[in-house]
Amino acid sequence: MTALLASGLLIALLAVLHLGLRKRHLETQITSLHRELQHMQQSCGRLAPPSVVQQLVAGGAAQTAERKVATVLFIDLVGYTALAERIEPAALADLLNAYFQRVHAAVTAHRGRIATYLGDGVLAYFGAFEPNPWQCDDAVAAALDVVRAMEQYADQLVAQGHPRLRVGIGIHRGRGLAGFVGSQDRMEYAFVGRTVNTAARVQTLTRVHECTILITDAVREELDPNLPLRALPPTTVKGIQEPLVTYEVIAQERSAAESTGGISA
Amino acid sequence: MTNPLLQVPWEVCLLEPKQDRALARELKRELGKVPRWSRYFWASPWFAKAAIRLEFTNGLLLKLDFDLATLVALVVSRENSCRYCYATIRTVMRMLGLGEARLQAVETELAAGELDPRRAAAVNFARAVNRGHQIDGRGERARLAAAGFAPDEIRELAYVAATMGFMNRVTTIAALPPTLWERASDSWLMQLSQPLLAPLVKRMLQRGTPVAAAATESPLSARLRACYKNSPIQSVLADSMRDMWASERLPQRSKLLMLATIAQGIDCAVCAQEIARLADAAALDVGEINRAAAHLDDPTLDSSERQLCEFARESLWYEPQIIQRKARALCEHLGEPRFVEALAIVALGNLLMRLAATMVDPP
Numbered sequence: 001m002t003a004l005l006a007s008g009l010l011i012a013l014l015a016v017l018h019l020g021l022r023k024r025h026l027e028t029q030i031t032s033l034h035r036e037l038q039h040m041q042q043s044c045g046r047l048a049p050p051s052v053v054q055q056l057v058a059g060g061a062a063q064t065a066e067r068k069v070a071t072v073l074f075i076d077l078v079g080y081t082a083l084a085e086r087i088e089p090a091a092l093a094d095l096l097n098a099y100f101q102r103v104h105a106a107v108t109a110h111r112g113r114i115a116t117y118l119g120d121g122v123l124a125y126f127g128a129f130e131p132n133p134w135q136c137d138d139a140v141a142a143a144l145d146v147v148r149a150m151e152q153y154a155d156q157l158v159a160q161g162h163p164r165l166r167v168g169i170g171i172h173r174g175r176g177l178a179g180f181v182g183s184q185d186r187m188e189y190a191f192v193g194r195t196v197n198t199a200a201r202v203q204t205l206t207r208v209h210e211c212t213i214l215i216t217d218a219v220r221e222e223l224d225p226n227l228p229l230r231a232l233p234p235t236t237v238k239g240i241q242e243p244l245v246t247y248e249v250i251a252q253e254r255s256a257a258e259s260t261g262g263i264s265a
Numbered sequence: 266m267t268n269p270l271l272q273v274p275w276e277v278c279l280l281e282p283k284q285d286r287a288l289a290r291e292l293k294r295e296l297g298k299v300p301r302w303s304r305y306f307w308a309s310p311w312f313a314k315a316a317i318r319l320e321f322t323n324g325l326l327l328k329l330d331f332d333l334a335t336l337v338a339l340v341v342s343r344e345n346s347c348r349y350c351y352a353t354i355r356t357v358m359r360m361l362g363l364g365e366a367r368l369q370a371v372e373t374e375l376a377a378g379e380l381d382p383r384r385a386a387a388v389n390f391a392r393a394v395n396r397g398h399q400i401d402g403r404g405e406r407a408r409l410a411a412a413g414f415a416p417d418e419i420r421e422l423a424y425v426a427a428t429m430g431f432m433n434r435v436t437t438i439a440a441l442p443p444t445l446w447e448r449a450s451d452s453w454l455m456q457l458s459q460p461l462l463a464p465l466v467k468r469m470l471q472r473g474t475p476v477a478a479a480a481t482e483s484p485l486s487a488r489l490r491a492c493y494k495n496s497p498i499q500s501v502l503a504d505s506m507r508d509m510w511a512s513e514r515l516p517q518r519s520k521l522l523m524l525a526t527i528a529q530g531i532d533c534a535v536c537a538q539e540i541a542r543l544a545d546a547a548a549l550d551v552g553e554i555n556r557a558a559a560h561l562d563d564p565t566l567d568s569s570e571r572q573l574c575e576f577a578r579e580s581l582w583y584e585p586q587i588i589q590r591k592a593r594a595l596c597e598h599l600g601e602p603r604f605v606e607a608l609a610i611v612a613l614g615n616l617l618m619r620l621a622a623t624m625v626d627p628p
Contacts, residue, residue: 027366130582131398133529137560224560 065179070128070191071135071219072199073112073143074170075103077120078207079163087162096120098153099165106145110138115190123199128178128191136173136215136222143169143213144251166212170203173218198244201237205246208235213249220247228252271447273346276440276589279596280605283307292317305439308602311508312609316435318501319616321425324471325498329421331470335361336384337391337422338429340375344395346585347433352446359450360462386412391426393623399532400622417496423623424498431616434580438608440589473497483507484546486539489617492624502617509613510543514606515573517547518554522570523577523607525558527614530581533622572598573607580611 077099084092100117107114107124111132115123124142127135146167154164176193202214209232220229228250234243282304291310292299296317306313317323321334335358342350358368374380380388386409393405409419449455455462475495483503493499510520521543528536537555544551557563561574576595579588596604 131530131532133532134561134578137562224562226560226562226564 064189065177065181067175068128068178068191069173069175070178070195071126071139071171071173072176072191072196073107073122073124073126073139074196074199074203075122075124075143075146076168076203076206078166078168080120080165083163083165095157095162099150102149102153103146106142106149109145110142112138112142121200121203123196125191128176129189136171136219137224139171139173139219140213140215140223140227140249143171143249147212147251168203168206169213170199170201170206171213171215171219172199172202173216173222174198197239201240202244202246205232205235205237205244209246209248211248212251214246215249217245217247270343270346270348270351273348274586275348275443276586276593278305278440278442279589279593280305280308280439280601288313302436302441305441306435306605306609309512309514309605309609311512312605315501315505315508315609315613316432319428319431319505321421321428322470323501324473325424325496325501326421327473327475327496328415328417329425331472333384333387334421334425336371337387337425339371340388341391341395341426341429342433343375344392345430345433345437347437348443348585349436349441349446350429350433352443352450356446356450356455357466359455360459360466362459362463365451383412383414386414387422390422391429394423394426394619395430398530400619402623403626405623420492420496420624421498423620424493427616427620427623430619431612434612434615435608437583437585438580438588438592438612440585440592476500484510484543485617486535486542486621486625488535488625489621502620505613506617509610512606514603515610518549519570519573520610521547521549521554522557522566522574523610524614524618525554526561526574526577527581527611527618529555529558530578531618531622533618534627535621535625536618538628539621569599576607577611577614580615 083095087095099120100122103122103124104114107122110126111130112124112126113129115125115128117123124139126132126139126142132138146169150165150167154166158164172195174193174195176191176195178191179189180187181190181192182188198216202216206212206214211230211232214232215223215229223229229247230250232246232248234245236243282301284304285307288307288310289299292303292314296314298317300317303313303317306316321338322331326334335354339351339354339358342354355368359365363371375388378385390405390409393400406419406423409422410416414422473496476497476499477495483506485503485506490499490503493502510517521540524536524543525540528540540554541551544554553563553565557566557570557574561578562571566574572595576591579591592604592608595607599607
């Protein structure tokens with residue numbers, strides 16, 4: 001009888017112990033999953049606005065879409081195609097990386113985000129991620145910094161015997177759709193719509209007008225009126241019915257503090 | 266896996282805590298306490314006083330439940346990646362008796378968006394106040410009312426959300442060291458001493474009592490004052506604004522430029538009107554102020570003003586390490602007393618502008 005009672009107690013004790021361990025294990029798993037979720041949200045915060053990440057968690061990708069006004073900057077490397085055929089792949093990769101590095105530094109210093117690299121082109125947004133009432137001034141300041149940085153880099157390339165490279169930059173501001181887009185396997189936070197296409201078309205006009213930075217009327221309206229601009233004749237571009245009115249941004253000497261977005265750190 | 270907030274890069278503290286017995290006595294006499302964190306800001310005594318007075322635990326809430334206020338404070342600090350405030354609030358919650366498992370459950374609910382409707386409405390409202398760009402104050406308040414909040418609770422919730430943003434800016438920009446608080450919340454000592462600490466902490470959470478209209482002269486918006494009629498919040502806001510405006514460390518034009526930059530950044534019509542009123546009172550050209558704020562560059566701006574506008578802009582949406590590095594550069598340029606003053610203006614400016622945008626209806 002006593003043995004039976006003892007074994008019963010032992011079984012009960014083991015069961016309690018087992019349940020306790022099981023509970024502990026589940027709690028550890030929950031804690032770990034909870035941390036993982038927070039880490040994912042923290043990491044996603046670098047790829048998309050925090051409010052969008054919360055909408056993504058709560059309702060899926062479609063819930064993140066919203067209409068926004070953003071400024072789009074499109075950069076292309078003039079003379080790249082001819083150069084690409086002439087130099088070794090490793091040297092070409094070095095050159096491209098040096099160029100992208102300079103563009104990235106200038107864009108992020110002025111609170112822009114690189115959306116994507118398209119061959120030798122770069123697409124960047126201003127005001128698509130966080131609200132930015134100074135987005136046009138920022139985009140133009142970034143463009144001017146890109147031009148300055150690339151002029152210095154071009155001098156180095158010329159000294160190495162390469163032809164002089166230069167950039168062509170088109171900037172346009174307008175409405176678009178911001179949100180997570182893509183396939184199930186590959187999704188990214190993007191700003192899409194006619195504004196992006198127009199910026200790309202404006203960039204092609206830099207060759208027509210033989211200038212470096214071109215902006216549209218939508219950008220000029222919001223831009224610091226003290227910035228010198230040159231009006232160019234309206235020009236028709238592929239895919240857009242009305243001729244595009246553009247302005248060339250005239251580069252000026254700026255102080256180091258100004259060219260790094262104000263307070264240097 | 267560690268708490269993700271602990272991985273937010275954080276610079277070494279920009280300021281040294283000060284020793285000043287006379288000021289410590291003054292604070293004790295006037296405010297009844299001398300928090301250790303306030304010593305970092307003693308270079309600007311009015312600001313240290315204002316920051317202590319503005320704490321929502323300081324007898325300012327008449328109606329709002331303290332548990333909800335603390336949850337909102339936690340959410341806002343997390344949103345702003347403020348390691349210092351987040352760790353402090355977490356520790357306070359532990360002291361009040363919230364076990365680690367319960368605290369983690371709360372954080373999981375927050376991360377997964379699984380709060381009950383009332384708390385979810387409060388959290389969303391606090392996020393809107395702090396992320397604010399074109400804050401739809403009327404709409405946000407209506408959503409809270411629909412979730413069952415009374416008008417007095419709504420105004421206090423707006424205050425808690427905005428003042429946490431204020432504290433987040435103050436402690437993040439100065440990079441106050443968060444490590445002690447981060448260790449404290451999970452320490453065995455905390456677990457052992459929690460039963461003793463809980464009654465002490467509960468006593469620190471003072472509930473306010475209704476007050477008559479503040480008699481002090483202050484440049485604070487009459488419309489914002491009206492929102493906090495009969496609340497002790499009204500006088501702490503009015504006093505803070507009065508002291509900020511009266512301080513002579515930075516010219517009124519610089520202060521107005523910084524406030525106008527913040528108003529421009531959150532795109533608030535009510536705030537723009539307040540800027541015009543302040544400019545008028547200080548006999549400054551509001552057109553010139555607005556032009557400078559619209560582009561953060563104007564031929565009338567001197568080098569310091571340009572940097573102060575840029576700093577005000579940076580304070581709107583920031584990543585801690587980036588703003589801390591920029592703040593260090595500004596501190597070296599201005600010197601510590603003027604830097605603390607600039608920090609006070611951007612933090613207070615964000616608080617007042619966001620509160621006005623949330624609580625005051627545009628005409």
